[in-house]
Amino acid sequence: MFSHYIDLSWRSFKRTPLVSLLMVIAIGVGIGITMTSLSVYHMMSMDPIPEKSDKLHAVQLQIMDEESSWWTPDDLPYQLTYQDAENLQNADLPYKRTALMKSGFSVHLDSDKLQPFMAVSRLASRQAFEMFNLSFKHGAPWSAEQEESATPVAVISQSMSKKLFGTDNSVGKSFYLDDLNVQVTGVIADWQINIKYYDLNNGAFNEPEQIFLPFSLIKAYEIDTWGNTNGWKNEDLRNFTNKMQSEHVWLQFWIELNSEEDKKAFGDYLMNYMQEQKKLGRFERAKLEYGLKDVNEWITYFEVVNEDNKILVALSFMFLAVCLANILGLLLAKFLKRAPEVGVRRALGASKTQVFYQHIVEVAMLGLMGGLIGILVAQLGLWGIRHSYDYYSNLANMDLSMLFAAPVIAITACIVAGMYPAWLVCKTTPSTYLKSQ
């Protein structure tokens, strides 16, 4: 029966090609515009590491005094001071954790073989790779000893390895960052994430870094940040040592806590830590506070989904509503015109349910066609976005879930719109149309 209904739908489509096409285009455009803004929204707010997002936590400490305030809703600074990052990194705790910092260097091989270029890098602890589920193609993270002794070693991405050495496996080879000779201990698969959740403060949608260095190099080689440094109190920073000892915040810190107990225990540790530091004249506020936000909380907290996008999503759904009202009107007209035909079918024994079902199949088919057109329109729209805004090049894409959502939303919307006309037409009393007119 279903295939027969499909056949009937197709015939009906061909009977009023112009109006049918109008309907399909209306749905297609409505879905296309909606999916364009929704895809960007989805990519921005998507959980970047679903298998672990509830375990990884960003650490914040209330370092400021009573007079100073931050622009966050809970008044906590986004980043940590160097002292706190180092203390937490070196504390005797059973949790995997990493301080992070964005920096950058001239990368070269001290030869003419390769044109020197500039690359951003990430300073981290050796545990970061495991925490963020980065997979090693070759080699391994640097050792605890190397981290301890601030040995100039690096883990690089596959692409970086190819660019520098023309091969995937560059373990043991060395290259230069500025004037520092660094040896590769491991090569990871390129980090594919559409949002840099581990450092939203310094370009949330930039590409992840491709060079990772031990965090201990910061102190040993006075490596400064390429991200934001925020001061809240007046300190005269004359040199890098001043900066490391200052109350300026410029580092990120992540910790992996596998249970509520862990979270509580680490929270208690932070409270104690701040109490200890208070004795040294730091953490001047009466009320000590810390923040432990998991990945999704962190993304929400940073409001990375920008306002414009939210406005666009809201407007495009309203737009879709207009398209549906449009289709509903056209369907109504189309179906009611067909009432005499339905009357004959009812007289020949078709039940109301069957008539209703047949019409629903017809609108669902329109929905499917509209959904497919919608995908094309959305691809065009996303291409336009990528084209006009480089920064969104990773975001303006449809993943599988969105590709699947397009026809689903289209068909659902059409069925909702088609319910009323289908119901109206199946109520037709056969007798009316069997009389001659």
Add this chain to the structure above:
Amino acid sequence: MFEIKPIFNALLRSKVGAVLLLIQIAITTAIVSNAAFIIKDRLDYLNQPTGYQEENIFKFNVMTFGTDVDLAQQAELDEASIRALPGVIDAVTINAIPLSGGGSSTSYRLKPVPEKAKSVNASYFTADEHALNTFGVELVEGRNFTESEVAHDLDNTQSANVVLATKALMDELFPNGDGLGQFIYSGTKPYKVIGIVGMMKGPWMKNEERKDRSVIIPYVRIEKFNKFLVRTEAGRRAEVMKQIESLIHKNYSKRVVQDLAGLDKKKADYVAEDRLMMRMLVILISVLVLVTALGIFGLTLFNINKRTKQIGTRRALGARKSAIISYFVVENSLICIAGLVLGVCGAVLLGQQLMANYSVPALSNWYVAITAVAVFVMSLLAVIGPARRAANIDPSIATRTI
């Protein structure tokens, strides 16, 4: 007049189609007026004057990895050799690029910390005495600093004592306009304001508070990574930019030249997001209006098909073509006006929602009014074609059975 009553009664008998049309018109009005308003808001933002000849200025970064060179001397040499290029007006090493979205800011106060005093956040540029000429901005009061006032900080001990400030910052700190020659403080450090600069935007055009408030500090500290800003004669920027990389490498080879770009390009990158939003809204409302127009068009066509017999009868009984046309036009106008009444309320509500939840300014009623008129005109245009078709129905049709 226009036979409104019978038309209205006829409408009541086939409500659904009319109600759907009404909803479409209402939502369309609400969206279009708000979107048009946001578009205008963004256009104003994108086209605001910056104070620079963006098309004659470019920037680039230099990263030095070689260690056998004195960075400070090298920077002076680079500046001199760029200034010597034909077509270059001036060049300077600087800590931040205007309109680029990246820079430094701090608070300036009327009294040193810890005294309580008025404090204003401003972005700061640090460069030598060539900064003003490289920016190409106007000095409205006082003087530029001289070479002797520039602190060349080689060992983290030097700092500047004088400063140039923008008029916008001075107006905020010294509302009486007597700020020239006074001191402003950053923390405990005093700076004497020796010159006031006219309109120039800082690194952040978006930040209402900070965008016009900047200071230029005569301070140079050369590190491994430096930014250069260059202003050229009109129309000669491209040829100068082509020579930069080889010139820098010729002066000293162990370094990387990076992000060589015009100021207009930096600005375009910074405002790309807003330009994108504007484009998307333009597309959205164009398509929306089209879809609504098609809806009116389609529905009227169907109505005519449904009423062919009645129209034929009316024509046979002596109705003029114009009467038939006016019937459909009036019918459509009735629906449209009802939709507009709803739509205007919807637009105001939507505007309030956007203002409450997002940083969208208050919707001006002009936009709602103009949108309403435009939607009305659009609906007339959409209905006129089908209505004329209806008027051409042959009266003989009425005498046949369908």
